[in-house]
Amino acid sequence: MPARFSNLDSFVLRLWYGPRHPVSVLLLPLSWVFLAAVKLRRLAYQRGWLQSERVSCPVIVVGNLTVGGTGKTPLIIRLAALLKARGRRVAIINRGYRGKAKAWPRQVLPETPASEVGDEAVLLAVRTGAIVVSGPDRVAAARRAVQLGADVVLSDDGLQHYRLARDCEIAVVDATRTFGNGQLLPAGPLREPAARLKEVDLTVLTHRALTAAEAAKGAYRVSQLKGLRHIKATVQLLHAVALVSGRQRTLESFRGQTVRAVAAIGHPEAFFAALRAQGITVEGRAFPDHAALSLSDIASRGNTAVLMTEKDAVKCRGFADERHWAVPMELQVSAADEKQLAAFIDAMLAKFPVRRVGPS
Numbered sequence: 001m002p003a004r005f006s007n008l009d010s011f012v013l014r015l016w017y018g019p020r021h022p023v024s025v026l027l028l029p030l031s032w033v034f035l036a037a038v039k040l041r042r043l044a045y046q047r048g049w050l051q052s053e054r055v056s057c058p059v060i061v062v063g064n065l066t067v068g069g070t071g072k073t074p075l076i077i078r079l080a081a082l083l084k085a086r087g088r089r090v091a092i093i094n095r096g097y098r099g100k101a102k103a104w105p106r107q108v109l110p111e112t113p114a115s116e117v118g119d120e121a122v123l124l125a126v127r128t129g130a131i132v133v134s135g136p137d138r139v140a141a142a143r144r145a146v147q148l149g150a151d152v153v154l155s156d157d158g159l160q161h162y163r164l165a166r167d168c169e170i171a172v173v174d175a176t177r178t179f180g181n182g183q184l185l186p187a188g189p190l191r192e193p194a195a196r197l198k199e200v201d202l203t204v205l206t207h208r209a210l211t212a213a214e215a216a217k218g219a220y221r222v223s224q225l226k227g228l229r230h231i232k233a234t235v236q237l238l239h240a241v242a243l244v245s246g247r248q249r250t251l252e253s254f255r256g257q258t259v260r261a262v263a264a265i266g267h268p269e270a271f272f273a274a275l276r277a278q279g280i281t282v283e284g285r286a287f288p289d290h291a292a293l294s295l296s297d298i299a300s301r302g303n304t305a306v307l308m309t310e311k312d313a314v315k316c317r318g319f320a321d322e323r324h325w326a327v328p329m330e331l332q333v334s335a336a337d338e339k340q341l342a343a344f345i346d347a348m349l350a351k352f353p354v355r356r357v358g359p360s
Helices: 003-017 022-047 072-085 119-128 138-147 194-199 212-216 268-276 335-350
Strands: 059-063 090-094 106-108 131-134 152-156 168-174 202-207 230-237 240-242 258-263 281-286 306-309 324-327 329-333
Touching (some): 003 022, 072 090, 072 119, 072 152, 072 168, 072 329, 072 335, 090 119, 090 138, 131 138, 138 152, 168 194, 230 268, 230 335, 258 268, 329 335
Parallel strands (some): 059 152, 090 152, 168 202, 202 230, 258 281, 258 306, 306 324
Antiparallel strands (some): 106 131, 230 329
Protein backbone atom coordinates (compact mmCIF):
# COMPACT_ATOMS: atom_id res chain seq x y z
CA MET A 1 0.00 0.00 0.00
CA PRO A 2 1.49 3.40 -0.94
CA ALA A 3 2.64 4.81 2.40
CA ARG A 4 1.50 8.36 1.74
CA PHE A 5 -2.07 7.39 0.88
CA SER A 6 -2.19 4.73 3.61
CA ASN A 7 -1.25 7.28 6.26
CA LEU A 8 -3.73 9.85 4.94
CA ASP A 9 -6.53 7.30 4.70
CA SER A 10 -5.88 6.08 8.26
CA PHE A 11 -5.91 9.64 9.54
CA VAL A 12 -9.19 10.48 7.79
CA LEU A 13 -10.79 7.31 9.18
CA ARG A 14 -9.72 8.26 12.71
CA LEU A 15 -10.89 11.82 12.17
CA TRP A 16 -14.32 10.98 10.79
CA TYR A 17 -15.18 7.55 12.21
CA GLY A 18 -13.23 7.22 15.43
CA PRO A 19 -13.64 8.84 18.86
CA ARG A 20 -13.87 12.62 19.03
CA HIS A 21 -10.67 13.95 17.46
CA PRO A 22 -9.14 17.37 18.28
CA VAL A 23 -8.50 18.11 14.59
CA SER A 24 -12.18 17.53 13.86
CA VAL A 25 -13.05 20.08 16.54
CA LEU A 26 -10.67 22.58 14.95
CA LEU A 27 -12.34 22.04 11.57
CA LEU A 28 -15.86 22.64 12.88
CA PRO A 29 -15.97 26.34 11.82
CA LEU A 30 -15.30 25.26 8.24
CA SER A 31 -18.06 22.68 8.55
CA TRP A 32 -20.46 25.39 9.66
CA VAL A 33 -19.58 27.44 6.59
CA PHE A 34 -20.10 24.34 4.42
CA LEU A 35 -23.47 23.68 6.10
CA ALA A 36 -24.59 27.26 5.48
CA ALA A 37 -23.67 26.94 1.79
CA VAL A 38 -25.52 23.60 1.52
CA LYS A 39 -28.67 25.00 3.15
CA LEU A 40 -28.59 28.17 1.06
CA ARG A 41 -28.25 26.20 -2.17
CA ARG A 42 -31.04 23.82 -1.16
CA LEU A 43 -33.29 26.77 -0.29
CA ALA A 44 -32.53 28.41 -3.63
CA TYR A 45 -33.92 25.39 -5.48
CA GLN A 46 -36.90 25.04 -3.15
CA ARG A 47 -37.86 28.71 -3.58
CA GLY A 48 -37.24 28.71 -7.32
CA TRP A 49 -34.31 31.12 -7.24
CA LEU A 50 -32.39 28.36 -9.01
CA GLN A 51 -34.31 26.23 -11.51
CA SER A 52 -34.35 22.43 -11.72
CA GLU A 53 -34.71 21.13 -15.27
CA ARG A 54 -36.81 18.15 -16.32
CA VAL A 55 -36.27 15.61 -19.07
CA SER A 56 -39.04 13.75 -20.87
CA CYS A 57 -38.85 10.53 -18.84
CA PRO A 58 -38.72 9.62 -15.13
CA VAL A 59 -35.44 10.15 -13.31
CA ILE A 60 -34.41 8.00 -10.36
CA VAL A 61 -31.51 9.44 -8.38
CA VAL A 62 -29.27 7.05 -6.44
CA GLY A 63 -26.80 8.70 -4.10
CA ASN A 64 -25.38 8.96 -0.62
CA LEU A 65 -24.86 11.54 2.08
CA THR A 66 -21.25 10.67 2.87
CA VAL A 67 -17.95 10.76 1.07
CA GLY A 68 -16.59 7.33 0.20
CA GLY A 69 -17.98 3.99 -0.90
CA THR A 70 -21.37 2.77 0.32
CA GLY A 71 -22.23 0.00 -2.17
CA LYS A 72 -24.03 2.35 -4.55
CA THR A 73 -22.72 0.75 -7.78
CA PRO A 74 -24.03 -2.77 -7.01
CA LEU A 75 -27.42 -1.21 -6.20
CA ILE A 76 -27.53 0.63 -9.53
CA ILE A 77 -26.72 -2.62 -11.32
CA ARG A 78 -29.56 -4.33 -9.43
CA LEU A 79 -32.01 -1.51 -10.19
CA ALA A 80 -31.10 -1.53 -13.88
CA ALA A 81 -31.88 -5.26 -14.02
CA LEU A 82 -35.24 -4.76 -12.26
CA LEU A 83 -36.23 -1.97 -14.62
CA LYS A 84 -35.17 -3.89 -17.74
CA ALA A 85 -37.16 -6.92 -16.55
CA ARG A 86 -40.21 -4.63 -16.55
CA GLY A 87 -39.70 -3.72 -20.20
CA ARG A 88 -38.04 -0.37 -19.59
CA ARG A 89 -35.21 1.04 -21.68
CA VAL A 90 -32.82 2.03 -18.94
CA ALA A 91 -30.13 4.68 -19.08
CA ILE A 92 -27.54 5.34 -16.42
CA ILE A 93 -25.89 8.73 -16.24
CA ASN A 94 -22.88 9.74 -14.16
CA ARG A 95 -20.39 12.57 -14.05
CA GLY A 96 -17.52 10.71 -15.72
CA TYR A 97 -15.20 11.50 -12.84
CA ARG A 98 -11.53 11.71 -13.94
CA GLY A 99 -12.55 11.07 -17.52
CA LYS A 100 -10.58 13.00 -20.14
CA ALA A 101 -13.05 12.97 -23.02
CA LYS A 102 -12.75 16.01 -25.27
CA ALA A 103 -16.51 16.44 -25.57
CA TRP A 104 -19.35 15.82 -23.12
CA PRO A 105 -21.83 14.24 -22.71
CA ARG A 106 -20.35 10.99 -23.99
CA GLN A 107 -22.08 7.68 -24.60
CA VAL A 108 -20.18 4.85 -22.90
CA LEU A 109 -19.83 1.38 -24.40
CA PRO A 110 -18.21 -1.66 -22.76
CA GLU A 111 -15.10 -1.13 -24.89
CA THR A 112 -14.79 2.60 -24.16
CA PRO A 113 -11.44 3.41 -22.48
CA ALA A 114 -11.92 4.19 -18.79
CA SER A 115 -9.38 7.01 -19.13
CA GLU A 116 -11.89 8.89 -21.31
CA VAL A 117 -15.10 8.53 -19.30
CA GLY A 118 -14.14 7.25 -15.84
CA ASP A 119 -13.97 3.74 -14.41
CA GLU A 120 -17.50 3.53 -12.98
CA ALA A 121 -19.13 4.43 -16.29
CA VAL A 122 -17.33 1.63 -18.14
CA LEU A 123 -18.11 -0.86 -15.36
CA LEU A 124 -21.81 0.03 -15.53
CA ALA A 125 -21.81 -0.40 -19.31
CA VAL A 126 -20.14 -3.80 -18.99
CA ARG A 127 -22.38 -5.11 -16.21
CA THR A 128 -25.81 -3.75 -17.20
CA GLY A 129 -26.02 -3.53 -20.98
CA ALA A 130 -27.98 -0.33 -20.40
CA ILE A 131 -27.52 2.98 -22.17
CA VAL A 132 -24.73 4.74 -20.25
CA VAL A 133 -23.93 8.42 -20.68
CA SER A 134 -21.21 10.32 -18.83
CA GLY A 135 -20.72 14.03 -18.37
CA PRO A 136 -20.34 16.67 -15.68
CA ASP A 137 -23.61 18.33 -16.81
CA ARG A 138 -26.26 15.91 -15.52
CA VAL A 139 -29.09 17.59 -17.41
CA ALA A 140 -27.23 17.37 -20.72
CA ALA A 141 -26.33 13.72 -20.00
CA ALA A 142 -29.97 12.86 -19.23
CA ARG A 143 -31.19 14.57 -22.39
CA ARG A 144 -28.63 12.67 -24.45
CA ALA A 145 -29.82 9.43 -22.83
CA VAL A 146 -33.40 10.21 -23.90
CA GLN A 147 -32.19 10.88 -27.44
CA LEU A 148 -30.58 7.43 -27.40
CA GLY A 149 -33.93 5.83 -26.54
CA ALA A 150 -34.14 5.75 -22.74
CA ASP A 151 -37.56 5.82 -21.09
CA VAL A 152 -36.18 5.85 -17.54
CA VAL A 153 -32.94 7.38 -16.25
CA LEU A 154 -30.88 6.26 -13.27
CA SER A 155 -28.66 9.09 -12.05
CA ASP A 156 -25.55 7.69 -10.39
CA ASP A 157 -24.43 9.67 -7.32
CA GLY A 158 -26.81 12.52 -8.09
CA LEU A 159 -28.43 13.22 -4.73
CA GLN A 160 -26.84 16.66 -4.38
CA HIS A 161 -27.20 17.63 -8.08
CA TYR A 162 -30.46 19.53 -7.76
CA ARG A 163 -30.38 21.11 -11.24
CA LEU A 164 -31.62 17.79 -12.62
CA ALA A 165 -35.22 17.36 -11.50
CA ARG A 166 -35.96 13.91 -10.14
CA ASP A 167 -39.04 11.78 -9.60
CA CYS A 168 -37.56 9.42 -7.04
CA GLU A 169 -34.61 9.51 -4.62
CA ILE A 170 -32.82 6.47 -3.20
CA ALA A 171 -30.06 6.97 -0.64
CA VAL A 172 -27.45 4.33 0.16
CA VAL A 173 -25.96 4.12 3.66
CA ASP A 174 -23.05 1.91 4.72
CA ALA A 175 -24.33 0.11 7.83
CA THR A 176 -20.86 -0.32 9.32
CA ARG A 177 -19.94 3.36 9.21
CA THR A 178 -23.27 5.20 8.78
CA PHE A 179 -22.54 8.93 9.28
CA GLY A 180 -19.27 8.73 11.24
CA ASN A 181 -19.00 11.55 13.73
CA GLY A 182 -22.12 13.21 12.30
CA GLN A 183 -20.28 16.32 11.09
CA LEU A 184 -20.25 17.84 7.64
CA LEU A 185 -17.12 18.23 5.52
CA PRO A 186 -14.32 18.77 6.32
CA ALA A 187 -14.77 17.90 10.02
CA GLY A 188 -16.80 14.82 9.13
CA PRO A 189 -17.84 12.72 6.12
CA LEU A 190 -21.28 14.24 5.48
CA ARG A 191 -22.14 16.12 2.29
CA GLU A 192 -25.54 17.07 3.70
CA PRO A 193 -27.08 16.79 7.18
CA ALA A 194 -28.26 13.28 8.11
CA ALA A 195 -31.80 14.67 8.41
CA ARG A 196 -31.84 14.83 4.60
CA LEU A 197 -32.68 11.09 4.65
CA LYS A 198 -36.19 11.98 5.86
CA GLU A 199 -36.85 13.47 2.41
CA VAL A 200 -35.73 10.54 0.23
CA ASP A 201 -38.16 7.90 -0.99
CA LEU A 202 -36.10 4.88 0.08
CA THR A 203 -32.91 4.20 2.03
CA VAL A 204 -30.85 1.10 1.27
CA LEU A 205 -28.73 0.00 4.20
CA THR A 206 -25.72 -1.93 2.90
CA HIS A 207 -23.81 -4.41 5.04
CA ARG A 208 -20.18 -5.35 4.42
CA ALA A 209 -17.48 -7.28 6.23
CA LEU A 210 -16.42 -5.37 9.34
CA THR A 211 -12.76 -4.54 9.71
CA ALA A 212 -11.24 -4.98 13.17
CA ALA A 213 -10.85 -1.21 13.48
CA GLU A 214 -14.50 -0.56 12.67
CA ALA A 215 -15.70 -3.21 15.09
CA ALA A 216 -13.47 -1.84 17.85
CA LYS A 217 -14.74 1.70 17.35
CA GLY A 218 -18.38 0.64 17.46
CA ALA A 219 -19.21 2.11 14.08
CA TYR A 220 -22.29 -0.02 13.65
CA ARG A 221 -24.96 2.60 14.38
CA VAL A 222 -28.04 1.44 12.52
CA SER A 223 -30.29 2.97 15.19
CA GLN A 224 -29.77 6.32 13.46
CA LEU A 225 -32.05 5.09 10.68
CA LYS A 226 -35.09 4.32 12.84
CA GLY A 227 -38.32 5.63 11.43
CA LEU A 228 -37.03 5.77 7.84
CA ARG A 229 -38.35 3.60 5.03
CA HIS A 230 -35.43 1.32 4.29
CA ILE A 231 -34.35 -2.12 3.17
CA LYS A 232 -31.25 -4.05 4.13
CA ALA A 233 -28.77 -5.44 1.61
CA THR A 234 -25.47 -7.26 1.73
CA VAL A 235 -22.65 -6.44 -0.70
CA GLN A 236 -21.22 -9.85 -1.53
CA LEU A 237 -18.19 -10.95 -3.52
CA LEU A 238 -19.10 -13.53 -6.16
CA HIS A 239 -16.03 -15.19 -7.71
CA ALA A 240 -12.88 -14.22 -9.59
CA VAL A 241 -12.73 -13.56 -13.34
CA ALA A 242 -9.43 -13.63 -15.23
CA LEU A 243 -8.87 -10.31 -17.00
CA VAL A 244 -7.10 -11.95 -19.94
CA SER A 245 -9.22 -15.02 -20.65
CA GLY A 246 -12.51 -14.42 -18.82
CA ARG A 247 -12.10 -17.73 -17.01
CA GLN A 248 -13.93 -17.93 -13.68
CA ARG A 249 -12.47 -19.25 -10.44
CA THR A 250 -14.05 -19.60 -6.99
CA LEU A 251 -12.72 -17.42 -4.21
CA GLU A 252 -12.36 -20.54 -2.08
CA SER A 253 -9.67 -21.75 -4.48
CA PHE A 254 -7.41 -18.91 -3.30
CA ARG A 255 -7.45 -20.11 0.31
CA GLY A 256 -4.14 -21.24 1.71
CA GLN A 257 -2.14 -18.84 -0.43
CA THR A 258 -1.20 -15.18 -0.17
CA VAL A 259 -2.64 -12.89 -2.83
CA ARG A 260 -2.10 -9.24 -3.60
CA ALA A 261 -5.32 -7.22 -3.55
CA VAL A 262 -5.61 -3.85 -5.30
CA ALA A 263 -8.37 -1.32 -4.67
CA ALA A 264 -8.81 2.27 -5.82
CA ILE A 265 -12.29 2.72 -4.37
CA GLY A 266 -13.92 4.83 -1.68
CA HIS A 267 -13.40 2.26 1.07
CA PRO A 268 -10.49 -0.06 0.08
CA GLU A 269 -10.34 -1.82 3.43
CA ALA A 270 -13.90 -3.10 2.94
CA PHE A 271 -12.73 -5.00 -0.15
CA PHE A 272 -9.69 -6.41 1.65
CA ALA A 273 -11.81 -7.41 4.67
CA ALA A 274 -14.33 -9.18 2.42
CA LEU A 275 -11.53 -11.21 0.82
CA ARG A 276 -10.11 -12.10 4.23
CA ALA A 277 -13.58 -13.20 5.31
CA GLN A 278 -13.30 -15.81 2.54
CA GLY A 279 -10.21 -17.22 4.27
CA ILE A 280 -7.74 -15.60 1.86
CA THR A 281 -4.45 -14.14 3.08
CA VAL A 282 -4.32 -10.65 1.62
CA GLU A 283 -1.53 -8.14 0.99
CA GLY A 284 -3.61 -5.00 0.44
CA ARG A 285 -2.54 -2.19 -1.84
CA ALA A 286 -4.91 0.79 -1.62
CA PHE A 287 -5.09 3.86 -3.85
CA PRO A 288 -7.30 6.97 -3.83
CA ASP A 289 -10.80 6.50 -5.23
CA HIS A 290 -10.85 6.41 -9.06
CA ALA A 291 -7.03 6.61 -9.28
CA ALA A 292 -5.52 5.67 -12.62
CA LEU A 293 -3.55 2.43 -12.32
CA SER A 294 -0.37 1.39 -14.10
CA LEU A 295 1.34 -1.95 -14.60
CA SER A 296 3.64 -1.26 -11.65
CA ASP A 297 0.61 -0.60 -9.41
CA ILE A 298 -0.78 -4.09 -10.03
CA ALA A 299 2.54 -5.91 -10.21
CA SER A 300 3.15 -9.04 -8.13
CA ARG A 301 6.03 -11.30 -7.27
CA GLY A 302 6.38 -14.47 -9.31
CA ASN A 303 3.04 -16.19 -9.88
CA THR A 304 1.24 -14.47 -7.00
CA ALA A 305 -2.37 -13.79 -7.96
CA VAL A 306 -3.64 -10.21 -7.97
CA LEU A 307 -7.30 -9.66 -7.08
CA MET A 308 -8.97 -6.32 -7.77
CA THR A 309 -12.41 -4.78 -7.88
CA GLU A 310 -14.30 -4.69 -11.17
CA LYS A 311 -14.05 -0.92 -11.16
CA ASP A 312 -10.27 -1.17 -11.12
CA ALA A 313 -10.17 -4.02 -13.61
CA VAL A 314 -11.66 -1.91 -16.42
CA LYS A 315 -8.62 0.37 -16.14
CA CYS A 316 -6.16 -2.52 -16.41
CA ARG A 317 -7.52 -4.46 -19.39
CA GLY A 318 -4.78 -3.27 -21.72
CA PHE A 319 -1.81 -4.46 -19.66
CA ALA A 320 -3.07 -7.25 -17.38
CA ASP A 321 -1.73 -10.79 -17.62
CA GLU A 322 -2.85 -14.24 -16.45
CA ARG A 323 -2.16 -13.38 -12.79
CA HIS A 324 -4.81 -10.62 -12.67
CA TRP A 325 -8.37 -11.31 -11.55
CA ALA A 326 -11.45 -9.12 -11.16
CA VAL A 327 -13.85 -9.84 -8.30
CA PRO A 328 -17.46 -8.87 -9.11
CA MET A 329 -19.74 -7.67 -6.33
CA GLU A 330 -23.46 -8.32 -6.08
CA LEU A 331 -26.21 -6.94 -3.89
CA GLN A 332 -28.00 -9.66 -1.91
CA VAL A 333 -31.34 -8.94 -0.21
CA SER A 334 -33.78 -11.05 1.75
CA ALA A 335 -36.96 -12.31 0.11
CA ALA A 336 -39.00 -9.80 2.12
CA ASP A 337 -36.80 -6.86 1.16
CA GLU A 338 -36.68 -8.02 -2.47
CA LYS A 339 -40.47 -7.94 -2.48
CA GLN A 340 -40.46 -4.47 -0.93
CA LEU A 341 -37.92 -3.19 -3.48
CA ALA A 342 -39.92 -4.63 -6.37
CA ALA A 343 -43.15 -3.09 -5.04
CA PHE A 344 -41.38 0.25 -4.65
CA ILE A 345 -40.18 0.17 -8.27
CA ASP A 346 -43.60 -0.91 -9.55
CA ALA A 347 -45.38 1.88 -7.65
CA MET A 348 -42.96 4.44 -9.07
CA LEU A 349 -43.27 3.14 -12.65
CA ALA A 350 -47.08 3.09 -12.42
CA LYS A 351 -46.95 6.89 -12.41
CA PHE A 352 -45.06 6.88 -15.71
CA PRO A 353 -46.61 4.65 -18.42
CA VAL A 354 -44.13 3.54 -21.08
CA ARG A 355 -43.77 6.18 -23.76
CA ARG A 356 -41.21 5.31 -26.41
CA VAL A 357 -38.93 8.16 -27.39
CA GLY A 358 -35.83 8.30 -29.52
CA PRO A 359 -34.53 5.41 -31.64
CA SER A 360 -36.09 1.96 -31.28
